[in-house]
Amino acid sequence: MKKYSAIRFCLCLNLLFLSGCWDRKELNDRAIWLATGWDVAETGEIEISGQIVIPANVQTQGGSGGASQQGFFTISSRGKNVSDALQNMQTKLPREAFFGQRRVVFLGEEFAKRGLKEYFDVNQRASDVSLRSDLFVVKGGKAKDLLTVPNPMEKSPAVTSLKEHRQSGGRGDTAYLNFLIAANLDGIRPSVPVMEMSSSIEGEKGGKVDSPNPKVVQLAGVTVFNRNLKMLGYLNNEENRDLLWVMGLLKKMTISTPQSKGGSSINLTKIDCKIEPIFSQKNDQVSFKVILKGAGALQESNSGLDFEYSENLKLLNKKFEKVAEKQVQRTIEKVQKEYGQDIFGFGEAIHRKHPIRWKTLKDNWDQTFPKTKISVTAQIKIKRIGMEGPSVLFKDSEIKK
Amino acid sequence: MKLSGLQIFWLMFTFETGNMILLTVSPVMEDAKQDVWISYLIASLLGVLIVYIASKTALLHPKQTLVQFSRSVFGKWIGTIVVLVYLIQWYSVIGNILREFADFTITTLLPLTPPWTLYVTMLLLMIYVTYIGGIEGIGRCSEVFGPIIILSIVLLVIFSLKDVETINLLPVYIDTGIYSIWKGTLTPLAFLGESVIILMLASFTDDPKKVVKSAVSGITLAAFSATIVALCVLLVFGPDIPAKLRHPIFDVISYLSVMDFIQNLEILAVLVWILSVFIKLSLYFFLSCYGTAQLFKMKDWRKMIWIAGIFFFALAQFFPDTSYTFGYMKTYWTQYALPINMVGIPILLWIVTKVRKKMKVSGTM
Numbered sequence: 001m002k003k004y005s006a007i008r009f010c011l012c013l014n015l016l017f018l019s020g021c022w023d024r025k026e027l028n029d030r031a032i033w034l035a036t037g038w039d040v041a042e043t044g045e046i047e048i049s050g051q052i053v054i055p056a057n058v059q060t061q062g063g064s065g066g067a068s069q070q071g072f073f074t075i076s077s078r079g080k081n082v083s084d085a086l087q088n089m090q091t092k093l094p095r096e097a098f099f100g101q102r103r104v105v106f107l108g109e110e111f112a113k114r115g116l117k118e119y120f121d122v123n124q125r126a127s128d129v130s131l132r133s134d135l136f137v138v139k140g141g142k143a144k145d146l147l148t149v150p151n152p153m154e155k156s157p158a159v160t161s162l163k164e165h166r167q168s169g170g171r172g173d174t175a176y177l178n179f180l181i182a183a184n185l186d187g188i189r190p191s192v193p194v195m196e197m198s199s200s201i202e203g204e205k206g207g208k209v210d211s212p213n214p215k216v217v218q219l220a221g222v223t224v225f226n227r228n229l230k231m232l233g234y235l236n237n238e239e240n241r242d243l244l245w246v247m248g249l250l251k252k253m254t255i256s257t258p259q260s261k262g263g264s265s266i267n268l269t270k271i272d273c274k275i276e277p278i279f280s281q282k283n284d285q286v287s288f289k290v291i292l293k294g295a296g297a298l299q300e301s302n303s304g305l306d307f308e309y310s311e312n313l314k315l316l317n318k319k320f321e322k323v324a325e326k327q328v329q330r331t332i333e334k335v336q337k338e339y340g341q342d343i344f345g346f347g348e349a350i351h352r353k354h355p356i357r358w359k360t361l362k363d364n365w366d367q368t369f370p371k372t373k374i375s376v377t378a379q380i381k382i383k384r385i386g387m388e389g390p391s392v393l394f395k396d397s398e399i400k401k
Numbered sequence: 402m403k404l405s406g407l408q409i410f411w412l413m414f415t416f417e418t419g420n421m422i423l424l425t426v427s428p429v430m431e432d433a434k435q436d437v438w439i440s441y442l443i444a445s446l447l448g449v450l451i452v453y454i455a456s457k458t459a460l461l462h463p464k465q466t467l468v469q470f471s472r473s474v475f476g477k478w479i480g481t482i483v484v485l486v487y488l489i490q491w492y493s494v495i496g497n498i499l500r501e502f503a504d505f506t507i508t509t510l511l512p513l514t515p516p517w518t519l520y521v522t523m524l525l526l527m528i529y530v531t532y533i534g535g536i537e538g539i540g541r542c543s544e545v546f547g548p549i550i551i552l553s554i555v556l557l558v559i560f561s562l563k564d565v566e567t568i569n570l571l572p573v574y575i576d577t578g579i580y581s582i583w584k585g586t587l588t589p590l591a592f593l594g595e596s597v598i599i600l601m602l603a604s605f606t607d608d609p610k611k612v613v614k615s616a617v618s619g620i621t622l623a624a625f626s627a628t629i630v631a632l633c634v635l636l637v638f639g640p641d642i643p644a645k646l647r648h649p650i651f652d653v654i655s656y657l658s659v660m661d662f663i664q665n666l667e668i669l670a671v672l673v674w675i676l677s678v679f680i681k682l683s684l685y686f687f688l689s690c691y692g693t694a695q696l697f698k699m700k701d702w703r704k705m706i707w708i709a710g711i712f713f714f715a716l717a718q719f720f721p722d723t724s725y726t727f728g729y730m731k732t733y734w735t736q737y738a739l740p741i742n743m744v745g746i747p748i749l750l751w752i753v754t755k756v757r758k759k760m761k762v763s764g765t766m
Contacts, residue, residue, distance in 0.1 A: 011525065011529070014521075014525065100665055101665075124646070124652075127508050127509045127651075130652075130655045130656055130664075130665070131638075131652055131655070131656045132655075132656045132657075132658055132664075173658070174564075177638070177642075177656070180642055181638070181639050181641065181642065184639070184641035184642060185639075185641065351572065352568065352571035352572050353571075353572075355572035355575035355576055356575055
């Protein structure tokens with residue numbers, strides 16, 4: 001075996017040259033990119049803005065306190081498309097942008113209206129960008145402005161909006177995947193959540209970050225997109241929740257009955273929805289039955305009903321059901337009338353349950369959907385009533401048993 | 402050089418799984434859409450059948466490799482042609498896999514590294530394991546790597562459970578139909594059919610009784626893993642997006658997010674995949690060297706390693722671009738290698754051997 005020792009030595013020598021130093025990337029050569037903003041620049045080009053972590057200012061708790069500085073900064077530049085804009089951006093960014101931690105994408109209103117189809121490919125062609133990402137349209141503004149709004153609780157606007165989205169029971173970081181899936185299907189149109197700039201105290205103009213009433217970013221409903229991935233318009237927060245409920249994506253929600261009839265609220269935590277397509281026998285017209293299901297804990301009831309009696313619970317269940325049915329029905333009708341786009345996925349319900357009939361329906365679905373009859377029924381159950389039977393504010397004589 | 406039954410099992414599993422999971426999901430989804438699992442199940446059944454026939458055939462000729470017994474079965478000339486058909490497959494696939502390996506690693510991990518460094522590193526590893534250990538060395542490696550691959554697949558399935566949407570399975574069959582499902586079946590079947598290399602491997606075993614059992618169960622496990630993974634991709638992403646991605650499983654892994662802190666696992670997945678590719682490449686490397694040496698009756702098959710190593714390097718460099726490797730898989734591999742090398746010849750070998758044995762028996766009576 002001695003004769004091979006020279007070969008072995010050569011093989012070992014190779015290790016010195018071949019141990020992958022081509023792509024050495026130090027952490028301090030990288031700019032960690034948290035969120036991307038897409039806008040249309042005044043010149044008509046694309047403007048890309050990014051939110052980048054300032055590593056020195058992102059301290060863990062218990063560090064040298066005092067007036068801490070911002071943990072991020074925002075940078076933007078324009079170009080023909082994203083890659084061009086990024087190349088232009090790199091001229092003022094000392095480190096290479098790293099997209100592996102990007103979790104949020106903001107679209108300026110104008111950009112969303114212009115349509116995404118011609119610009120959005122870059123997100124998936126790059127290997128380091130994950131499909132897990134949140135997606136927002138910025139209502140009445142530019143994404144780059146929203147990316148400059150910090151939040152006193154969080155390190156950056158990106159984290160803020162992600163957490164707000166999750167706390168409100170919405171899609172969270174699956175929004176981008178949801179958008180892509182909807183863009184690929186015939187029976188559902190994409191809908192994208194909305195963020196807007198607002199102030200921490202309602203009705204007053206927001207001040208600086210360290211003032212008691214700082215500017216904040218706020219979840220503001222959802223947008224409707226059409227087949228060509230162009231934005232058509234907005235729905236508000238309440239309608240957004242109805243939409244998510246019908247889509248089966250909602251995680252939590254509070255329903256309140258009107259104050260005049262003894263205002264009560266339930267916090268739904270087990271939420272589900274079933275869409276049943278029904279075909280009439282005469283002319284094969286399709287209509288839908290939506291069955292909303294929800295269960296949760298009673299939050300408040302200002303009515304004097306004693307909930308230790310099951311009749312009272314049933315009564316309240318009925319009231320909640322009525323409110324939910326009305327609300328969701330109104331939202332569906334509004335979408336049908338104003339936008340005519342099936343963002344709920346009724347078409348997909350036919351596709352999955354009656355695939356053969358769907359083949360004839362799918363080409364004209366945009367025309368069929370606005371004229372389709374949709375009825376909503378709700379089944380709501382109060383699972384827990386909280387720490388009191390009747391309200392403690394009512395006298396014995398006022399309590400209805 | 403001796404292989405135990407267990408080594409054949411892990412060899413078969415490791416050799417199939419990595420590339421099959423990475424490369425087949427997207428083309429199958431393109432054809433079979435949400436019925437991708439039906440395609441994989443059919444492919445699994447047929448794949449197991451292929452390896453069963455191949456290992457049975459190999460056992461009819463104990464202690465002989467394909468190169469030796471094909472000439473005794475078909476005669477000198479046809480036998481040599483049969484061997485050449487296999488050698489073409491083995492030689493060409495190594496260049497292709499090397500290319501694919503470098504392409505994928507560069508895209509995901511090392512964007513600035515020139516491809517030839519990756520070819521050279523991988524080739525050196527292959528040469529090392531083949532030269533020092535031969536088939537036994539590769540078998541032992543696969544005994545270590547196989548369980549790692551299984552573990553990663555199990556973890557992948559567990560981690561993706563919370564993102565699963567069972568509704569993605571519907572509607573079954575109506576959207577695609579039998580033709581699309583069958584078209585989808587061909588790609589994974591062409592990968593599972595590679596298990597015909599058992600025709601060569603069976604001669605190295607120390608316990609011929611176990612060959613059929615270990616080979617079949619190894620392929621079954623590989624087919625099962627690939628089916629589960631394809632199902633996983635379908636349930637998380639639905640049928641339309643993965644069909645357009647080149648490596649959907651990579652995107653599923655980068656999509657995973659467990660409790661917001663287990664994220665960006667794709668790099669680990671690439672490393673596990675490289676383990677499998679290493680086994681696959683070394684196995685083909687060994688087969689082409691050993692087969693060629695036997696064909697030309699060389700005394701020391703190890704001498705072939707040096708010639709082949711240089712040849713494969715040149716071949717990998719020669720593949721012009723990505724669409725070519727894709728075309729290789731779509732045309733040569735599924736349209737020629739599958740019906741001829743994986744189905745046709747093993748069945749022919751089996752039938753002719755049986756007939757000859759019968760004739761011999763009746764002749765002596």
